[in-house]
Amino acid sequence: MPSTIDLEKKQLRGEVRRQLTAMDPQELVRGDTALFERFLALPQVREAKTIFAFWGIAGKEPDTKRLIARLVEEGKVIGLPRMLPEHQMEVRRYDPNKPLVQVGFGISEPGVDCPLLSKEEIDLILVPAVCYDRQGYRLGFGGGYYDRWLEHFTGFRVGLCRKAVLQDKVPTEPHDSRVDRLITEEEILSF
Numbered sequence: 001m002p003s004t005i006d007l008e009k010k011q012l013r014g015e016v017r018r019q020l021t022a023m024d025p026q027e028l029v030r031g032d033t034a035l036f037e038r039f040l041a042l043p044q045v046r047e048a049k050t051i052f053a054f055w056g057i058a059g060k061e062p063d064t065k066r067l068i069a070r071l072v073e074e075g076k077v078i079g080l081p082r083m084l085p086e087h088q089m090e091v092r093r094y095d096p097n098k099p100l101v102q103v104g105f106g107i108s109e110p111g112v113d114c115p116l117l118s119k120e121e122i123d124l125i126l127v128p129a130v131c132y133d134r135q136g137y138r139l140g141f142g143g144g145y146y147d148r149w150l151e152h153f154t155g156f157r158v159g160l161c162r163k164a165v166l167q168d169k170v171p172t173e174p175h176d177s178r179v180d181r182l183i184t185e186e187e188i189l190s191f
Contacts, residue, residue: 008171012139016131016165020059023164029063034185035160036067039126042181042188044156048123050077052091057106061128062160072096079117081145082109089145091117119149124156127179132161133170136178136191150177158183 020028039045051071056064068078072094079091083103092110100108127146129138138159140146150157159179166184182189 005171005173009139009142012167012170013130013142016139017060019165020162023162028162031162031185032062032066035062035162035183036070038183038185038188039067039158039160040070042158044124044158044181048076048156050079050117050122050124052079052081052117052122052125053094054126054128055080055100055108056128060106060130062162064126068094069096077117077121079122080110081149082112083107083143083145087144087148089149091119091122093117119153119155122153122155124158125150125153127157127159129159129161131165131167131170132159132179132182133167134182134189135169136180136182136189137170137172137176138179139167139170147175147177151175156180 045051053064053068053071054061056062071078078094080094082090082092084090092114094110095114098111098114101111103109127138127150129140132138136159157179159182161182161184163184163186178191180191
Protein backbone atom coordinates (compact mmCIF):
# COMPACT_ATOMS: atom_id res chain seq x y z
CA MET A 1 0.00 0.00 0.00
CA PRO A 2 1.49 3.37 -1.01
CA SER A 3 2.27 5.81 1.79
CA THR A 4 0.52 9.16 2.15
CA ILE A 5 3.69 10.93 0.94
CA ASP A 6 3.86 8.66 -2.13
CA LEU A 7 0.25 9.55 -2.95
CA GLU A 8 0.91 13.26 -2.42
CA LYS A 9 3.94 13.08 -4.73
CA LYS A 10 1.97 11.22 -7.41
CA GLN A 11 -0.85 13.76 -7.26
CA LEU A 12 1.55 16.72 -7.46
CA ARG A 13 3.39 15.14 -10.43
CA GLY A 14 0.07 14.92 -12.28
CA GLU A 15 -0.84 18.53 -11.46
CA VAL A 16 2.52 19.88 -12.60
CA ARG A 17 2.46 17.85 -15.82
CA ARG A 18 -0.99 19.25 -16.64
CA GLN A 19 0.29 22.79 -16.01
CA LEU A 20 3.31 22.29 -18.25
CA THR A 21 1.22 20.71 -21.02
CA ALA A 22 -1.08 23.75 -20.98
CA MET A 23 1.79 26.24 -21.35
CA ASP A 24 2.40 27.98 -24.67
CA PRO A 25 5.41 26.43 -26.50
CA GLN A 26 6.90 29.87 -27.15
CA GLU A 27 6.60 30.69 -23.45
CA LEU A 28 8.52 27.48 -22.68
CA VAL A 29 11.32 28.48 -25.08
CA ARG A 30 11.52 31.98 -23.56
CA GLY A 31 11.54 30.46 -20.08
CA ASP A 32 14.35 28.05 -21.04
CA THR A 33 16.43 30.96 -22.33
CA ALA A 34 16.01 32.86 -19.05
CA LEU A 35 16.81 29.76 -16.98
CA PHE A 36 19.93 28.99 -19.01
CA GLU A 37 21.26 32.56 -18.89
CA ARG A 38 20.92 32.62 -15.10
CA PHE A 39 22.58 29.20 -14.87
CA LEU A 40 25.52 30.22 -17.09
CA ALA A 41 26.05 33.36 -14.99
CA LEU A 42 26.64 31.40 -11.76
CA PRO A 43 30.28 31.63 -10.63
CA GLN A 44 30.19 27.91 -9.77
CA VAL A 45 29.28 27.12 -13.39
CA ARG A 46 32.04 29.33 -14.77
CA GLU A 47 34.58 27.65 -12.43
CA ALA A 48 33.38 24.06 -13.02
CA LYS A 49 35.41 21.88 -15.35
CA THR A 50 33.00 18.92 -15.35
CA ILE A 51 29.22 19.29 -15.18
CA PHE A 52 26.72 16.45 -14.79
CA ALA A 53 23.69 17.64 -16.78
CA PHE A 54 20.58 15.94 -18.15
CA TRP A 55 19.07 15.73 -21.63
CA GLY A 56 15.68 17.39 -21.08
CA ILE A 57 12.51 15.49 -21.97
CA ALA A 58 10.33 17.59 -24.27
CA GLY A 59 7.30 19.04 -22.51
CA LYS A 60 8.43 17.83 -19.08
CA GLU A 61 11.78 19.51 -18.50
CA PRO A 62 13.76 22.46 -19.82
CA ASP A 63 15.19 21.70 -23.29
CA THR A 64 18.80 21.42 -22.11
CA LYS A 65 20.17 20.50 -25.56
CA ARG A 66 20.85 24.20 -26.19
CA LEU A 67 22.46 24.63 -22.79
CA ILE A 68 24.66 21.55 -23.20
CA ALA A 69 25.82 22.74 -26.65
CA ARG A 70 26.82 26.08 -25.11
CA LEU A 71 28.68 24.41 -22.23
CA VAL A 72 30.59 22.19 -24.68
CA GLU A 73 31.50 25.31 -26.70
CA GLU A 74 32.89 26.80 -23.48
CA GLY A 75 35.14 23.76 -23.05
CA LYS A 76 33.23 22.07 -20.24
CA VAL A 77 33.24 18.29 -19.87
CA ILE A 78 29.60 17.21 -19.77
CA GLY A 79 28.31 14.05 -18.19
CA LEU A 80 24.86 12.61 -18.82
CA PRO A 81 23.03 9.93 -16.85
CA ARG A 82 22.74 6.33 -17.94
CA MET A 83 20.17 4.26 -16.07
CA LEU A 84 21.17 0.87 -14.70
CA PRO A 85 19.17 -2.02 -13.21
CA GLU A 86 17.78 -1.75 -9.68
CA HIS A 87 17.25 2.02 -9.96
CA GLN A 88 20.98 2.76 -10.11
CA MET A 89 22.63 5.32 -12.36
CA GLU A 90 26.05 6.04 -13.82
CA VAL A 91 27.43 9.13 -15.52
CA ARG A 92 28.92 8.87 -19.01
CA ARG A 93 30.82 11.61 -20.80
CA TYR A 94 28.77 13.30 -23.50
CA ASP A 95 30.33 13.34 -26.95
CA PRO A 96 28.45 15.57 -29.43
CA ASN A 97 29.81 13.41 -32.26
CA LYS A 98 28.14 10.24 -30.95
CA PRO A 99 24.37 9.81 -31.14
CA LEU A 100 22.49 9.36 -27.88
CA VAL A 101 20.59 6.11 -27.34
CA GLN A 102 16.78 6.33 -27.01
CA VAL A 103 15.74 4.17 -24.04
CA GLY A 104 12.03 4.92 -23.68
CA PHE A 105 9.81 7.51 -22.01
CA GLY A 106 11.53 10.19 -24.13
CA ILE A 107 14.86 9.56 -22.38
CA SER A 108 18.13 9.77 -24.31
CA GLU A 109 21.39 8.46 -22.86
CA PRO A 110 25.04 8.18 -23.89
CA GLY A 111 26.06 4.73 -25.06
CA VAL A 112 28.35 2.35 -23.20
CA ASP A 113 31.13 3.41 -25.59
CA CYS A 114 31.27 6.81 -23.84
CA PRO A 115 33.74 7.03 -20.92
CA LEU A 116 32.47 6.77 -17.35
CA LEU A 117 32.81 9.80 -15.07
CA SER A 118 33.23 9.29 -11.33
CA LYS A 119 31.50 11.43 -8.70
CA GLU A 120 34.90 12.80 -7.73
CA GLU A 121 35.44 14.18 -11.26
CA ILE A 122 32.16 16.11 -11.23
CA ASP A 123 32.23 19.68 -9.95
CA LEU A 124 28.56 20.54 -10.41
CA ILE A 125 25.31 18.71 -11.08
CA LEU A 126 22.22 20.11 -12.75
CA VAL A 127 19.52 18.09 -11.00
CA PRO A 128 16.33 17.36 -12.98
CA ALA A 129 12.92 17.49 -11.33
CA VAL A 130 9.22 17.62 -12.04
CA CYS A 131 9.29 20.76 -9.86
CA TYR A 132 11.00 22.29 -6.82
CA ASP A 133 9.90 24.14 -3.73
CA ARG A 134 11.16 27.38 -2.20
CA GLN A 135 13.39 25.45 0.21
CA GLY A 136 15.33 23.79 -2.64
CA TYR A 137 13.71 20.36 -2.39
CA ARG A 138 12.72 18.59 -5.57
CA LEU A 139 9.89 16.40 -6.67
CA GLY A 140 11.56 13.78 -8.84
CA PHE A 141 10.02 11.50 -11.43
CA GLY A 142 9.56 8.67 -8.95
CA GLY A 143 12.35 6.23 -9.77
CA GLY A 144 14.76 7.28 -7.01
CA TYR A 145 17.76 7.25 -9.39
CA TYR A 146 18.97 10.73 -8.44
CA ASP A 147 18.22 10.30 -4.73
CA ARG A 148 20.54 7.29 -4.66
CA TRP A 149 23.23 8.93 -6.79
CA LEU A 150 23.22 12.21 -4.82
CA GLU A 151 23.59 10.44 -1.47
CA HIS A 152 27.41 10.71 -1.43
CA PHE A 153 27.91 13.57 -3.90
CA THR A 154 29.79 16.52 -2.39
CA GLY A 155 29.86 18.86 -5.39
CA PHE A 156 27.62 21.85 -6.11
CA ARG A 157 23.94 21.16 -6.88
CA VAL A 158 21.74 23.35 -9.06
CA GLY A 159 18.07 23.03 -9.97
CA LEU A 160 16.06 24.70 -12.74
CA CYS A 161 12.35 25.28 -12.14
CA ARG A 162 9.80 27.18 -14.15
CA LYS A 163 8.20 29.88 -11.99
CA ALA A 164 4.75 28.56 -12.97
CA VAL A 165 5.38 25.24 -11.20
CA LEU A 166 7.53 26.42 -8.27
CA GLN A 167 5.85 25.12 -5.11
CA ASP A 168 5.79 26.52 -1.58
CA LYS A 169 6.51 23.00 -0.31
CA VAL A 170 6.86 19.60 -1.97
CA PRO A 171 6.31 16.38 -0.01
CA THR A 172 9.69 15.19 1.29
CA GLU A 173 11.13 12.11 2.95
CA PRO A 174 14.31 11.71 5.04
CA HIS A 175 16.40 10.60 2.02
CA ASP A 176 15.49 13.70 -0.02
CA SER A 177 18.27 16.24 -0.44
CA ARG A 178 18.07 19.76 -1.70
CA VAL A 179 20.04 21.80 -4.19
CA ASP A 180 22.48 24.59 -3.32
CA ARG A 181 20.94 26.98 -5.88
CA LEU A 182 17.49 27.00 -7.43
CA ILE A 183 16.96 29.03 -10.57
CA THR A 184 13.64 30.27 -11.96
CA GLU A 185 13.12 32.64 -14.85
CA GLU A 186 13.07 35.55 -12.39
CA GLU A 187 15.15 34.65 -9.35
CA ILE A 188 17.98 32.59 -7.90
CA LEU A 189 17.41 31.05 -4.48
CA SER A 190 20.40 29.99 -2.35
CA PHE A 191 20.37 27.37 0.40
